[in-house]
Amino acid sequence: MNDARNEYERRMNRVLDHIDRNLDAQLDLPALADIANFSRYHFHRIFAGWMGETIGDYVRRRRLEVAAGKLAAGGAVLEVALSTSFGSGEAFARAFKARFGSTPTEWRANTPERIAAFLAGLRAQNSNFDQVNRKHGQAGNGDNGEHGDSNHPYGENTMDVKIIDLPPSRVAYRRHIGPYGPAIGEFWGRTMMPWILGNGLANATCYGIGHDDPSLTPADKCRYDACVEIPDGFEPGGQFSVANLPGGRYAVTRYSGAPRDIGPVWNRLMKEWLPSSGLQCDERPCFERYENLVTQSDGSFTCDICIPVKAL
Structure with a gap:
């Protein structure tokens, strides 16, 4: 079955x-x-x-x-x-x-207001999440000065973005269809990590590819691929498929913080930094790159947010 x-x-x-x-x-x-x-x-x-x-x-x-x-x-x-x-x-x-x-035409003209409303919704969700955590006696992330985007996740600080060339990579992946957010972390923990460890891939680079914009796509239709780099000749079998991530030039910014706070950083990169950079996205996928999937006791983690770019 x-x-x-x-x-x-x-x-x-x-x-x-x-x-x-x-x-x-x-x-x-x-x-x-x-x-x-x-x-x-x-x-x-x-x-x-x-x-x-x-x-x-x-x-x-x-x-x-x-x-x-x-x-x-x-x-x-x-x-x-x-x-x-x-x-x-x-x-x-x-x-x-x-x-x-x-x-x-109206959609294009109203883009700044629409993005602001979407980010305001994310702020409200995060605020509610923190209130629930505090009611249960859990430490919130808002007072952690270590991660700039936890204190200023919506654009008050300047993003540190580097343009680098990444090599292509061969990956095994499982697809999750459903809302982004906490469910993605659970998918990695319950589904991906046991398989990665069981196949001797603990030190392999991992990638998370969100194929859809959650401000446009219904939450239950959003697609996310959890990927792990595999060597040539390795065939994963089971529910895993194999794909080749193209290399090339990417704009990269490092994120450290809670899973719930990464969405606004993605939006800042795409909606604020990119239009003023003199670059544009091409057809390659955007992804998060994890060189170490270890999470902290509060659930925070570190990854590189990577978007493929080319000249305007």
């Missing part, structure tokens, strides 16, 4: 990855079924059962979410529409307004 479910998971991940790489192309059901090696006749029902939405709804949602991100970065409406496989600006505008409640 477990082996069969593992195989389903690997096949479905292949389909999701293919869709994301080809949002600007025609995606037809028979071709996707062939990628998953499932029956063409039954694949639509299999996909809907696994993902909780039809293939058509999933592809439409991903195209609009990617388009929203491109608009927020200042993309031209027609160029964004064509890059996400909408045949015209009019069709794109109708679909975009139905999904996000505003026109593409």
